[in-house]
Amino acid sequence: MSDELKNLSQEMLPALEDEMRTVLKMEDTPPDPFFGMMQYHMGWVDAQLQPVDEYGGKRIRPLLTLLACQAAGGKWSQALPAAAAIEILHNFSLVHDDIEDASPTRRGRKTVWNIWGEPQAINCGDAMFAVAHLTICRLSERDVPPETVVRAFRRFDETCLNLTHGQYRDMDFETRNDVRVDDYIKMITGKTAVLLSLCTELGALVAAQDEEVITHYAEFGRNLGLAFQVIDDILGIWGDETKTGKSAATDIVTKKKTLPVLYGLERNSALQEMYRVAEPDNDFVRQVVEILDQTGAREYAESRASTYSAAALWHLEVARPVGEAAEALSQLAAMLLQRDY
Amino acid sequence: MSDELKNLSQEMLPALEDEMRTVLKMEDTPPDPFFGMMQYHMGWVDAQLQPVDEYGGKRIRPLLTLLACQAAGGKWSQALPAAAAIEILHNFSLVHDDIEDASPTRRGRKTVWNIWGEPQAINCGDAMFAVAHLTICRLSERDVPPETVVRAFRRFDETCLNLTHGQYRDMDFETRNDVRVDDYIKMITGKTAVLLSLCTELGALVAAQDEEVITHYAEFGRNLGLAFQVIDDILGIWGDETKTGKSAATDIVTKKKTLPVLYGLERNSALQEMYRVAEPDNDFVRQVVEILDQTGAREYAESRASTYSAAALWHLEVARPVGEAAEALSQLAAMLLQRDY
Numbered sequence: 001m002s003d004e005l006k007n008l009s010q011e012m013l014p015a016l017e018d019e020m021r022t023v024l025k026m027e028d029t030p031p032d033p034f035f036g037m038m039q040y041h042m043g044w045v046d047a048q049l050q051p052v053d054e055y056g057g058k059r060i061r062p063l064l065t066l067l068a069c070q071a072a073g074g075k076w077s078q079a080l081p082a083a084a085a086i087e088i089l090h091n092f093s094l095v096h097d098d099i100e101d102a103s104p105t106r107r108g109r110k111t112v113w114n115i116w117g118e119p120q121a122i123n124c125g126d127a128m129f130a131v132a133h134l135t136i137c138r139l140s141e142r143d144v145p146p147e148t149v150v151r152a153f154r155r156f157d158e159t160c161l162n163l164t165h166g167q168y169r170d171m172d173f174e175t176r177n178d179v180r181v182d183d184y185i186k187m188i189t190g191k192t193a194v195l196l197s198l199c200t201e202l203g204a205l206v207a208a209q210d211e212e213v214i215t216h217y218a219e220f221g222r223n224l225g226l227a228f229q230v231i232d233d234i235l236g237i238w239g240d241e242t243k244t245g246k247s248a249a250t251d252i253v254t255k256k257k258t259l260p261v262l263y264g265l266e267r268n269s270a271l272q273e274m275y276r277v278a279e280p281d282n283d284f285v286r287q288v289v290e291i292l293d294q295t296g297a298r299e300y301a302e303s304r305a306s307t308y309s310a311a312a313l314w315h316l317e318v319a320r321p322v323g324e325a326a327e328a329l330s331q332l333a334a335m336l337l338q339r340d341y
Numbered sequence: 342m343s344d345e346l347k348n349l350s351q352e353m354l355p356a357l358e359d360e361m362r363t364v365l366k367m368e369d370t371p372p373d374p375f376f377g378m379m380q381y382h383m384g385w386v387d388a389q390l391q392p393v394d395e396y397g398g399k400r401i402r403p404l405l406t407l408l409a410c411q412a413a414g415g416k417w418s419q420a421l422p423a424a425a426a427i428e429i430l431h432n433f434s435l436v437h438d439d440i441e442d443a444s445p446t447r448r449g450r451k452t453v454w455n456i457w458g459e460p461q462a463i464n465c466g467d468a469m470f471a472v473a474h475l476t477i478c479r480l481s482e483r484d485v486p487p488e489t490v491v492r493a494f495r496r497f498d499e500t501c502l503n504l505t506h507g508q509y510r511d512m513d514f515e516t517r518n519d520v521r522v523d524d525y526i527k528m529i530t531g532k533t534a535v536l537l538s539l540c541t542e543l544g545a546l547v548a549a550q551d552e553e554v555i556t557h558y559a560e561f562g563r564n565l566g567l568a569f570q571v572i573d574d575i576l577g578i579w580g581d582e583t584k585t586g587k588s589a590a591t592d593i594v595t596k597k598k599t600l601p602v603l604y605g606l607e608r609n610s611a612l613q614e615m616y617r618v619a620e621p622d623n624d625f626v627r628q629v630v631e632i633l634d635q636t637g638a639r640e641y642a643e644s645r646a647s648t649y650s651a652a653a654l655w656h657l658e659v660a661r662p663v664g665e666a667a668e669a670l671s672q673l674a675a676m677l678l679q680r681d682y
Contacts, residue, residue: 034509096467100460119441122463123508126437129470130501137495146487153494154478160471167464168375 004327005335012066012076013059019084023135024128037116037124038131041095043107047115057107060336062087064199067329068217071321074207081138082152082202088135089156090195092128093163095121100171129160144206152202159198166190173257177276181262185226188259193225200224204319216319220312220333227308228336233258234301235339237289252285259304260297261288267295309337345668346676353407353417354400360425364476365469378453378465379472382436388456398448401677403428405540408670409558412662415548422479423493423543429476430497431536433469434504436462441512470501485547493543500539507531514598518617522603526567529600534566541565545660557660561653561674568649569677574599575642576680578630593626600645601638602629608636650678 021027025035026044036049046052062083069079097103098111099121105111113121136156139149169187173179200221204214236251237260251258255275257265264271271291278284292298312333321329362368366376367385377390387393403424410420438444439452440462446452454462477497480490510528514520541562545555577592578601592599596616598606605612612632619625633639653674662670 034506093467096463100463118459119512120509122437122441122466123505123512125463126434126466126470127502127505127509129467130498130505133474133498134495134502137491137498140491146491150478150481150487150490150494153491154475157471157474157478161468161475164464164468164471165375168461168468171460171464 002327002331004324005331008067008070008076008325008328009063012063015077015080016059016062016066016083016087019080019135019138020088023084023088023131023138034127037112037120038128040115041091041112041124041128047110057087057091059087060332061090061195061199063332064196064221064329065203067325067332068200068203068221068321069207070203070325071323071329072204072207072209072213072217072319073322074203074209076325078139078142078144079203079206081135081142082206083199085132085135085156086195086199086202088128088132089160092125092132093167095125095128097167099125100167132156139206148205148208152205155198155201155205159194162190162194166192166194177272179257179262181259181266184257184259184262188226188229189222192229193222196225196228197222213319216315220315220319223308223312223315224333224336227305227312230259230301230305230308231337231339233260234298234305237261237292238298249285249289252288253280255280260292260301263297263300264288264292264295271295305337312337343668343672345665346672349408349411349417349666349669350404353404356418356421357400357403357407357424357428360421360476360479361429364425364429364472364479375468378457378461379469381456382432382453382465382469384448388451398428398432400428401673402431402536402540404673405537405562405670406544408666408673409541409544409562409662410548411544411666412664412670413545413548413550413554413558413660414663415544415550417666419480419483419485420544420547422476422483423547424540426473426476426497427536427540427543429469429473430501433466433473434508436466436469438508440466441508473497480547489546489549493546496539496542496546500535503531503535507533507535518613520598520603522600522607525598525600525603529567529570530563533570534563537566537569538563554660557656561656561660564649564653564656565674565677568646568653571600571642571646571649572678572680574601575639575646578602578633579639590626590630593629594621596621601633601642604638604641605629605633605636612636646678653678 020042021044024038024042025032026039028035031049033049036045039045040047040049043057044051065079065083065086066076070076094106095112098106099113099118103111104114112124116124136149136153139152140146166187166189169183170191173183173187197218198221201214201218204217209217233251236256236258237249251261265275268291271288274284274288316329316333361383362385365379365383366373367380369376372390374390377386380386381388381390384398385392406420406424406427407417411417435447436453439447440454440459444452445455453465457465477490477494480493481487507528507530510524511532514524514528538559539562542555542559545558550558574592577597577599578590592602606616609632612629615625615629657670657674
């Protein structure tokens with residue numbers, strides 16, 4: 001990690017963690033088991049609600065917000081409530097996703113529903129959603145004008161609605177055989193890109209930038225999210241196990257309809273047939289990858305990833321970010337975009 | 342129904358329905374099946390997403406908001422977004438409650454999870470939660486000042502957090518044998534009273550009333566909610582089947598720990614033993630009701646209901662509501678409080 005990003009992260013992340021711990025009642029005595037479930041999910045306590053030293057997550061999203069605010073000429077500390085709200089929103093969605101996907105573990109620990117049951121886990125997610133909103137309200141305490149707070153609220157909830165729409169599409173796609181590349185881009189825009197877009201937009205908004213600059217920051221985040229997701233799709237098929245930490249071709253084994261697969265399905269009827277009937281085994285994986293290589297699915301996905309990456313970096317450049325935070329923001333974007341295939 | 346309440350309801354309810362239909366995309370063409378699930382839950386379309394004439398619910402909560410706004414000297418139309426947001430919030434919580442309670446039907450129709458499955462129903466509720474917030478944002482379009490909108494947001498989400506905390510306690514109580522009357526009052530405050538309190542508070546807030554008056558409206562709603570719930574508890578044991586529409590002693594058959602039962606359990610060890618081990622049959626019901634009658638559980642509950650009712654009416658009186666809406670508000674409160682036992 002380069003110096004600017006390292007320095008600013010070390011300054012920002014503890015303040016972010018403090019903000020989140022305050023709104024999620026981490027310092028309350030006696031501890032409340034209701035908030036305990038949320039604290040567990042955040043990685044602060046274990047299943048017996050005892051504090052742990054573990055690190056809860058990479059906190060990339062809130063870091064984007066804080067860096068964008070500073071790079072747009074604002075004070076990053078003013079954007080802390082927005083950054084914390086986004087990270088709590090992201091975590092709320094994971095609590096519900098884990099129920100929807102019936103995932104027993106996350107980050108090597110049991111998921112909330114797997115410890116406290118589905119009914120309490122649904123309710124725990126709802127509570128975190130409410131807390132995320134209350135965190136946005138705290139912008140008022142950092143001298144952000146009320147008009148800006150209302151606008152932050154509107155953008156926050158428009159994004160939440162897009163996230164749930166993306167999640168709807170994602171679940172719907174699993175049962176459909178007619179998903180096209182365009183549908184897929186809409187889906188990942190909702191599931192991934194709008195949230196990264198909100199991160200950078202709210203940073204610029206709190207920095208009181210003009211409309212044009214705010215739009216460039218939003219577009220920087222959106223394209224960054226799209227590029228990130230498409231790269232993830234490529235890694236899910238052609239990724240190097242030793243670098244990604246996932247087993248090779250994991251998305252083929254699960255028959256996940258990612259961008260390269262959808263591109264191949266639109267062009268190859270043998271592949272369509274295989275996805276309709278075959279049970280994935282080693283032979284299936286080998287044949288699918290062969291067909292995808294032949295149809296040029298990898299080149300297509302790589303070219304789309306490059307287009308999104310270039311658009312992201314262009315929007316960042318024309319937004320004219322300043323100072324150490326500008327450097328750090330470029331570095332963070334590069335880290336997200338230059339993962340080894 | 343008396344004239345004032347009837348007249349104002351006829352004026353307000355269609356406008357409320359319009360506001361909710363707009364934010365839930367009822368008029369969009371082509372219709373979006375994602376919003377279709379929400380429209381189904383609201384009672385506007387059937388499971389095939391075809392429009393129906395059915396009436397979706399009593400809309401008591403939003404009516405309280407609109408009447409409170411008008412009675413507090415405001416224009417009720419300014420409070421429409423707040424009223425619609427509260428009704429959508431209430432309905433979101435029902436979508437998730439139905440999953441948590443595994444309820445197959447509601448208002449004589451299949452529940453959302455029972456048609457579209459649990460994962461989509463969880464996500465549908467989350468989406469409605471986001472829409473409820475976006476509806477609050479629409480206060481800005483009705484000339485409510487941004488400071489007031491931010492305050493409405495804070496109170497809205499503090500209430501959401503209280504609702505989830507109440508729901509947590511309710512589910513937790515089912516598995517516990519040490520629930521006391523005080524815990525129960527906390528639980529119903531969260532599950533029922535805070536939402537009615539929000540209704541009347543936001544009405545007065547939008548009417549730009551001073552702090553003291555806003556507090557009286559909030560306390561009117563809170564006490565009304567507590568009285569309503571305790572009366573519901575009494576009806577659940579001693580209610581007249583022909584009037585309540587529920588079978589007699591329904592809460593005893595399900596061993597629900599309502600206020601009269603908890604009062605009895607704190608005072609009678611035979612009852613404790615029965616609730617710990619016995620399977621509810623006709624004999625169980627008869628014996629429990631007998632014990633409750635002996636311990637004075639009914640008188641206790643009736644006296645608490647009276648205290649809350651009196652407090653509600655006192656707070657309304659000192660808030661000095663004006664005009665036709667003041668009459669209508671009293672009438673609505675009386676309807677909620679004077680259900681036949």
